[in-house]
Amino acid sequence: MRTTRVVRRFAVTTGAALLALTGAAGSAAADDETPEKVTEAGTSFRTATALRIDQEATAEASTGDYLYWAFPVDAGQRATVHATVKLPEAAARHAASTWQVDVYDGLRRRQACRLGTPTKTAAQDAASVSLSCSLRTVRSWSEQWANDPLPGTYYLRLTVTDLKADDLGLPVRAEAKVTATDAGGAQAVDGSLGEPLVPGAGSDERRAAAVEPEDGWSGGWWSSRWLWTAAGGVLAALAGVGGYALTRGSGRPARVPQGM
Template structure:
């Protein structure tokens, strides 16, 4: 009877461990099945995507998992967007450029997609086509870049992606001089997926790498406020020390991702930890029963 009970206990433990493993695997499969942004998916773009800017400070905001509406630009312009990314995410950016008619062009063109973090450090792409050479008769150019996993914490000397703002720059890097200024249509899309508990690290940043409003501004203690500033500020204590968001358009419109910049406390690592603890406890019970049964002597 004791042996039968031990076998049943071990079988139940294996079934529970298998269920936990299937749950974790199902979560991983669901994450991998996250669709990439497509040109036809424009739901919600009016609220979460803006026209591109021409610099870091004027970058247009774009949310996660959306595709912007086509924006007009000139060949040779530097186009900038900015998007938030939290810890544990893998950010993927794609861009589609509608080129002018081939009759108006004078040769091939090379377009490039670059990603920069909140400190404006260039981040390498682990997958995709960040640089594409378009033939003289090509109608469109499609580029993509998949970022490394955004880490919750990193060493000061490392160039790891960290939570915060990510700038996206799109431009042409090689073309005929006669083609500068030709009109193009640009569409950008972003997508992200959870990297899973295997990429989790200990530690957390004190603050995300996001632009600061009025960066570099200083206050003169002897300066007198202007009448216009006095009228606007009033006597309310809430207005004291409030930075003007218009001084930094990027900082004013960059929204914090769902779950915070740290990515939240939950990950599939909890499933593996719980499953390992249950299997370890069952193994201990089974070993105890085996050794206890062998230690007994039959009564004469």
């Protein structure tokens, strides 16, 4: 009976510890504050405007301009870019227009969209057009020959790709936002980069180079791997205690009568 009580007490204690661990991670994520809105966009990779995850951005531009924002994505994250273009009055336009978002990594390699609508045609009388692109999970390490997304600065580029010449220069209003989710420990790989892929520190790249996660590159201590590791340790300990209780037996050895 005493062994049973020990096993039960051990299970309750470790279960409470696991609940506290997951609760701490959840509260840390809930404490994050939404950053203020950005009201401009760059016109090239070098002048891309810094944008944090979940931060809203707007920009007044002319039809035909290239608009750039730079944002950080760390290992284990799945990022999705969202863009909406408020089009000019229908009476001022002469034909439909096709808009597109492209995403590039820190090496300026174009990244494929896993999901979303990166290209869309807006009718002449449409008031707006919305685009999106969900990237693959960012890996902490990759072979040099691979095109896997790696931690670092990413670039969102928004522009029109098909437009009648008479509509060039008409005013538009662009809105952009980047969201990200944690893919979890199941997507983690061994190995890591020496440094994230970010722009150089030259004077013409300081705006984009300033983009990094709130807690630094790979600075977050929490990962679902911690939970699974802790759970595995608890189960192993419980199995060991239970096995010991079963093999030990519940009774004391019989006393041998004296004189035999």
